[in-house]
Amino acid sequence: MNAWEIVIGLETHAQLATRSKIFSGASTAFGAAANTQASPIDLALPGVLPVLNKGAVECAIRFGLAVEATVAEKSVFERKNYFYPDLPKGYQISQFELPIVQGGHLNIMVGQGEKSYEKRIRLTRAHLEEDAGKSLHEDFHGRSGIDLNRAGMALLEIVSEPDMRSAEEAVAYAKALHALVRWIGICDGNMQEGSFRCDANVSVRRPGASLGTRREIKNLNSFRYLKEAIEFETRWQIETLEDGGSFEQATVLFDPATGKTRAMRSKEDAHDYRYFPDPDLLPLFIAAEWIERERAALPELPVAKRQRFISDYGLSAYDAATLTASLEMADYFEATVRASNPAAAKLCANWVMVDLAARLKREDREISEAAVSAAQLGGLVARIADGTISNAIGKKVFDALWMGDGVNADEIIAKQGLKQITDSDAIEKLVNDALAANPGSVSEYRAGKEKAFNALVGQVMQAAKGKANPQQVSELLRQKLSTN
Amino acid sequence: MSLTILEVERIARLARLEVTPAEVEISCQQLNGIFSLIEALKAVDTAGIEPMAHAQDACLRLRADEVIYRDEDGTARALFQSLAPEAENGLYLVPKVIE
Numbered sequence: 001m002n003a004w005e006i007v008i009g010l011e012t013h014a015q016l017a018t019r020s021k022i023f024s025g026a027s028t029a030f031g032a033a034a035n036t037q038a039s040p041i042d043l044a045l046p047g048v049l050p051v052l053n054k055g056a057v058e059c060a061i062r063f064g065l066a067v068e069a070t071v072a073e074k075s076v077f078e079r080k081n082y083f084y085p086d087l088p089k090g091y092q093i094s095q096f097e098l099p100i101v102q103g104g105h106l107n108i109m110v111g112q113g114e115k116s117y118e119k120r121i122r123l124t125r126a127h128l129e130e131d132a133g134k135s136l137h138e139d140f141h142g143r144s145g146i147d148l149n150r151a152g153m154a155l156l157e158i159v160s161e162p163d164m165r166s167a168e169e170a171v172a173y174a175k176a177l178h179a180l181v182r183w184i185g186i187c188d189g190n191m192q193e194g195s196f197r198c199d200a201n202v203s204v205r206r207p208g209a210s211l212g213t214r215r216e217i218k219n220l221n222s223f224r225y226l227k228e229a230i231e232f233e234t235r236w237q238i239e240t241l242e243d244g245g246s247f248e249q250a251t252v253l254f255d256p257a258t259g260k261t262r263a264m265r266s267k268e269d270a271h272d273y274r275y276f277p278d279p280d281l282l283p284l285f286i287a288a289e290w291i292e293r294e295r296a297a298l299p300e301l302p303v304a305k306r307q308r309f310i311s312d313y314g315l316s317a318y319d320a321a322t323l324t325a326s327l328e329m330a331d332y333f334e335a336t337v338r339a340s341n342p343a344a345a346k347l348c349a350n351w352v353m354v355d356l357a358a359r360l361k362r363e364d365r366e367i368s369e370a371a372v373s374a375a376q377l378g379g380l381v382a383r384i385a386d387g388t389i390s391n392a393i394g395k396k397v398f399d400a401l402w403m404g405d406g407v408n409a410d411e412i413i414a415k416q417g418l419k420q421i422t423d424s425d426a427i428e429k430l431v432n433d434a435l436a437a438n439p440g441s442v443s444e445y446r447a448g449k450e451k452a453f454n455a456l457v458g459q460v461m462q463a464a465k466g467k468a469n470p471q472q473v474s475e476l477l478r479q480k481l482s483t484n
Numbered sequence: 485m486s487l488t489i490l491e492v493e494r495i496a497r498l499a500r501l502e503v504t505p506a507e508v509e510i511s512c513q514q515l516n517g518i519f520s521l522i523e524a525l526k527a528v529d530t531a532g533i534e535p536m537a538h539a540q541d542a543c544l545r546l547r548a549d550e551v552i553y554r555d556e557d558g559t560a561r562a563l564f565q566s567l568a569p570e571a572e573n574g575l576y577l578v579p580k581v582i583e
Contacts, residue, residue, distance in 0.1 A: 018549050025552030034574035035561045039553040043564060055549025076537040083500055085578040090500075098537070135581055145575035272498055277537040282544040 022154035023050030069104025099127035313345035339378020
């Protein structure tokens with residue numbers, strides 16, 4: 001009866017991968033000297049007029065198609081009025097009543113392994129808008145410094161329905177969305193540089209009750225902060241309510257240093273944005289042919305690829321989801337399968353998800369920076385699949401490939417003499433030697449200790465320097481132990 | 485519909501307009517004059533007519549995604565910042581804003 005239900009909706013700002021800004025011809029390149037990419041339009045000098053960037057519209061159409069939303073035939077740009085020095089016009093050009101993308105959904109995979117489950121998160125809308133500049137608060141003798149290079153960058157604000165019920169689900173959604181925008185090439189997803197940032201609307205309620213008062217956590221630019229902020233905020237809300245208290249709808253900031261959220265805007269400042277259609281911009285009409293052109297240019301989408309991996313390669317839903325976490329990962333996996341063979345797909349999946357992933361993680365590298373190419377890994381898996389080497393020796397070969405000790409698995413296997421011993425006479429000799437040298441283990445096994453068997457296998461493998469076919473070794477050992 | 489003095493003061497605050505009580509009084513009367521015109525317009529039956537987002541019945545023109553504004557050496561920036569009340573190290577300086 002003490003149960004609370006957590007309700008979360010996310011608003012995500014994805015900076016679109018356009019070369020120029022949404023309404024001006026200034027560059028969007030990151031890291032330029034302050035205000036050298038702030039054109040008269042971005043500065044809001046008198047007499048200038050915004051002209052919409054076709055590339056930004058293309059990105060929005062592609063996103064709409066990827067989430068199976070309605071791409072609006074007609075959408076309208078409006079002025080969202082507020083005063084802040086990082087927005088020189090005194091308003092942000094955004095979309096309000098008629099956004100370019102309406103509805104849609106994203107299927108997410110939550111949790112790990114067998115406990116994982118799939119969930120559909122509905123999207124409310126996605127709209128085009130311009131970003132604001134940056135305020136720097138340090139070192140200007142009590143003044144704030146304003147850099148307008150970011151002002152006017154194209155953003156797609158993606159709004160979800162309040163469909164998430166835990167911080168874990170919110171993170172899974174944010175990750176799936178992050179993967180998708182990179183997958184379809186509309187956003188570089190660089191969270192440190194602020195290209196992908198989330199606001200989380202969080203409330204709690206008793207199951208079945210109507211929605212509780214929500215607080216919005218602003219500007220979360222890492223998945224870890226997103227999780228920590230939601231966890232702190234929900235604990236705070238539940239404790240406040242259980243203590244008989246209450247709170248008002250508010251905007252809060254998350255402080256990573258303390259792990260706490262704190263209210264940001266007071267009620268007096270409550271925004272009244274006074275949206276109205278921007279008279280500088282006519283309605284945007286998107287013809288059906290344009291939408292079809294974008295549809296044809298889309299790559300195979302994660303959900304379709306996941307289904308194909310399950311049906312073509314016999315992978316589990318979890319494996320398929322893991323391998324389609326990014327386009328790079330999916331491409332690497334498929335290239336590995338091509339270089340080995342489709343029958344070894346499951347083995348390829350394990351090598352990519354376990355061994356390669358662990359190595360990348362340890363060295364803090366992206367899959368594009370892997371020292372072993374998909375062709376090399378495929379060659380390695382092929383040798384495991386055809387019995388040339390065991391899986392354990394495969395790890396040795398993988399390390400050697402990673403260190404650049406050979407151009408392919410075959411070369412390393414030949415050079416280091418790693419070819420598996422499958423000759424039954426040779427294996428029989430190794431087994432006989434091990435039995436003779438370890439009478440203690442033999443009698444323990446006969447007394448019913450299964451562990452003693454593993455010890456004997458270990459002895460044989462050690463004598464064979466790991467190269468004996470493990471299956472043949474255990475079969476022969478069992479046979480000998482039961483007959484002798 | 486008509487506006488009250490309080491509403492006019494609030495709109496002025498949101499729009500960062502400094503108005504004297506006398507000006508609020510005059511603005512209130514003038515705005516209400518405009519509202520009476522709107523009342524007349526509202527008498528027209530617009531059922532089934534799609535609202536227009538713009539007075540011109542045309543569609544938006546788009547530009548190609550190309551960088552056409554360049555100021556790598558900061559020449560234009562220096563010019564623009566000469567118009568600003570304060571600038572330093574390429575930044576525009578404003579009264580401290582922090583939340």
